[in-house]
Amino acid sequence: MPEVxxxxxxxxxxxxxxxxxxxxIIVQNDAQGGGISPNASLQSLAATPAYSSDETCCQTFKNAHQ
Ligand code: SF4
Known part of the structure; x- marks a missing residue:
């Protein structure tokens, strides 16, 4: 895995x-981001094109304080 x-x-x-x-990590566009099960099959995820980096987000984020 590349360094992130x-x-x-x-x-x-x-x-x-x-x-x-x-x-x-799982990255989706902002419009589709969220609600991914931790056990989701990566191959089953639909493509979510974005037009700039501002429209992308990491779905693997977990709040360390919750
Ligand atoms: S938000 Fe969390 S999981 Fe996503 S790239 Fe940053 S440190 Fe990694």
Whole structure:
């Protein structure tokens, strides 16, 4: 997996120096983002095109304080 740099410091998977420690992350566009089961088959996810980076979001985020 490539290194993922992330600044969302309250995520359970965030680590010092802005490193993501998740084994994998799921990124969708903002319009379709959310509601993915942790056990979802990645191959079954529909394509969710975006037109700029502002329209994408990490679905693997988990609030470290909840
Ligand atoms: S899971 Fe997503 S939000 Fe959390 S640290 Fe990794 S890239 Fe950032």
């Amino acid at each position: 740099a992330c600044t969302v410091s309250n995520c359970k998977y965030w680590s010092q120096d802005n490193q993501c420690t998740a084994k994998q």
